[in-house]
Amino acid sequence: MDFQSKKAIYLQIADFVCEQILLKKWKGKEKIPSVRELAISLEVNPNTVMRTYTFLEEKNIIDMQRGIGYFVSDSAYDNIIDFKKHEFLTLDLPQIFRSMDLLHINLDHLKKLYNERTR
Amino acid sequence: MDFQSKKAIYLQIADFVCEQILLKKWKGKEKIPSVRELAISLEVNPNTVMRTYTFLEEKNIIDMQRGIGYFVSDSAYDNIIDFKKHEFLTLDLPQIFRSMDLLHINLDHLKKLYNERTR
Amino acid sequence: MDFQSKKAIYLQIADFVCEQILLKKWKGKEKIPSVRELAISLEVNPNTVMRTYTFLEEKNIIDMQRGIGYFVSDSAYDNIIDFKKHEFLTLDLPQIFRSMDLLHINLDHLKKLYNERTR
Amino acid sequence: MDFQSKKAIYLQIADFVCEQILLKKWKGKEKIPSVRELAISLEVNPNTVMRTYTFLEEKNIIDMQRGIGYFVSDSAYDNIIDFKKHEFLTLDLPQIFRSMDLLHINLDHLKKLYNERTR
DNA sequence: GTGGTCTAGACCACC
DNA sequence: GTGGTCTAGACCACA
Numbered sequence: 082m083d084f085q086s087k088k089a090i091y092l093q094i095a096d097f098v099c100e101q102i103l104l105k106k107w108k109g110k111e112k113i114p115s116v117r118e119l120a121i122s123l124e125v126n127p128n129t130v131m132r133t134y135t136f137l138e139e140k141n142i143i144d145m146q147r148g149i150g151y152f153v154s155d156s157a158y159d160n161i162i163d164f165k166k167h168e169f170l171t172l173d174l175p176q177i178f179r180s181m182d183l184l185h186i187n188l189d190h191l192k193k194l195y196n197e198r199t200r
Numbered sequence: 201m202d203f204q205s206k207k208a209i210y211l212q213i214a215d216f217v218c219e220q221i222l223l224k225k226w227k228g229k230e231k232i233p234s235v236r237e238l239a240i241s242l243e244v245n246p247n248t249v250m251r252t253y254t255f256l257e258e259k260n261i262i263d264m265q266r267g268i269g270y271f272v273s274d275s276a277y278d279n280i281i282d283f284k285k286h287e288f289l290t291l292d293l294p295q296i297f298r299s300m301d302l303l304h305i306n307l308d309h310l311k312k313l314y315n316e317r318t319r
Numbered sequence: 320m321d322f323q324s325k326k327a328i329y330l331q332i333a334d335f336v337c338e339q340i341l342l343k344k345w346k347g348k349e350k351i352p353s354v355r356e357l358a359i360s361l362e363v364n365p366n367t368v369m370r371t372y373t374f375l376e377e378k379n380i381i382d383m384q385r386g387i388g389y390f391v392s393d394s395a396y397d398n399i400i401d402f403k404k405h406e407f408l409t410l411d412l413p414q415i416f417r418s419m420d421l422l423h424i425n426l427d428h429l430k431k432l433y434n435e436r437t438r
Numbered sequence: 439m440d441f442q443s444k445k446a447i448y449l450q451i452a453d454f455v456c457e458q459i460l461l462k463k464w465k466g467k468e469k470i471p472s473v474r475e476l477a478i479s480l481e482v483n484p485n486t487v488m489r490t491y492t493f494l495e496e497k498n499i500i501d502m503q504r505g506i507g508y509f510v511s512d513s514a515y516d517n518i519i520d521f522k523k524h525e526f527l528t529l530d531l532p533q534i535f536r537s538m539d540l541l542h543i544n545l546d547h548l549k550k551l552y553n554e555r556t557r
Numbered sequence: 558g559t560g561g562t563c564t565a566g567a568c569c570a571c572c
Numbered sequence: 573g574t575g576g577t578c579t580a581g582a583c584c585a586c587a
Contacts, residue, residue, distance in 0.1 A: 103302050126564050148572030148574045183222045341540050364579045386559050386587035421460045
């Protein structure tokens with residue numbers, strides 16, 4: 082990770098964690114890296130990771146067990162899908178379609194780009 | 201306009217101005233609202249509109265004529281299209297496709313939503 | 320304020336803010352002290368007040384306006400009452416009644432203490 | 439027991455032990471479960487139960503007999519009552535009355551809830 | 558002036 | 573070892 086985007090680092094880390102879960106690299110009920118571990122491996126301050134974990138706990142994506150660590154919550158996968166899908170459909174998509182109209186990009190054009198993309 | 205999003209207000213206003221131009225509501229070489237007028241109608245601080253206009257002037261989308269006001273530049277329409285298209289294709293689109301993959305939304309689904317959208 | 324209790328300072332400050340609103344000292348739509356101001360007057364680090372304000376914003380008790388400051392939200396009073404009442408009835412009260420039973424304190428005794436309290 | 443509250447687990451276990459004694463389930467001079475037994479039945483780390491027992495021993499609520507186990511102390515019942523009552527009257531009650539005032543809950547309301555409670 | 562983020566480092570309670 | 577809180581100080585973007 083390089084944190085180039087303008088987005089706050091702690092949110093980029095949150096996205097990273099969600100992605101690990103969506104990709105099933107970190108599965109339900111599994112322990113995730115400790116605050117300090119992740120901070121070292123991402124080369125950021127532990128406070129920043131702490132902020133990410135607190136943020137994700139409020140969203141019921143991870144759970145804390147006193148003195149043990151953080152765990153992927155039972156409903157993490159579904160929660161993330163629900164949350165992100167809702168965000169995508171109500172916030173991102175309307176703007177995408179708006180841009181397409183203004184820029185005169187139609188669906189066929191998009192389809193072509195979609196199939197050509199580097200996956 | 202309500203400026204609810206987290207995006208900076210001056211950038212939201214810039215988007216608004218660009219949209220007026222793309223929609224040909226404000227055409228080439230036409231005078232656009234003065235800083236003060238726009239500030240009043242949008243209920244924001246004139247400094248904020250000033251910042252928008254300075255920003256757009258740097259991007260050669262509007263021109264200033266001292267003592268007269270701001271005008272849509274000759275090449276405004278093409279400039280906006282070029283800039284926005286480039287941004288859309290290289291920044292937005294890859295993210296969109298990434299989200300679609302993670303959320304298991306395919307092109308057919310997108311097509312359906314596109315055709316159903318409220319324009 | 321002296322922050323004697325074991326509760327985190329940022330939560331004690333949150334309680335303080337809620338109290339100002341419940342007591343109608345800070346009314347709806349009114350600007351509340353800036354992060355820095357409150358930090359100085361309470362003699363704590365600005366980060367601590369920031370944390371309080373972020374916490375209260377998530378609970379829809381205060382609103383932020385970019386570059387201007389924080390404001391008591393429209394529904395702050397009702398939100399606080401709802402939230403605190405729910406907490407009191409479902410969390411505090413059962414424990415209180417449990418303690419009373421175990422300690423053989425009955426309602427008449429409580430009533431006496433209630434009427435004698437220093438208000 | 440599920441230890442959901444934010445209170446330290448060892449203190450929640452201490453409360454549990456005190457309750458057994460107040461309810462006379464564990465009577466004076468009787469042997470109480472060994473650290474290991476209780477740890478297994480509560481599904482916690484033995485260290486945590488150990489801490490509870492040490493804590494209660496300091497408060498003269500239980501006594502240790504080397505090589506034999508822990509016992510309810512002679513004065514346990516009275517000690518607990520005294521301690522908890524003092525805590526309840528000087529710490530909990532003022533807060534309760536304060537909350538009641540702020541939330542506009544009066545004694546009659548409380549009385550009704552008290553009589554309706556699930557015992 | 559406002560809020561927001563990040564780092565560095567410390568200290569604490571807990572398991 | 574774990575998380576949680578707090579301070580101090582810096583830097584940034586925004587109104």
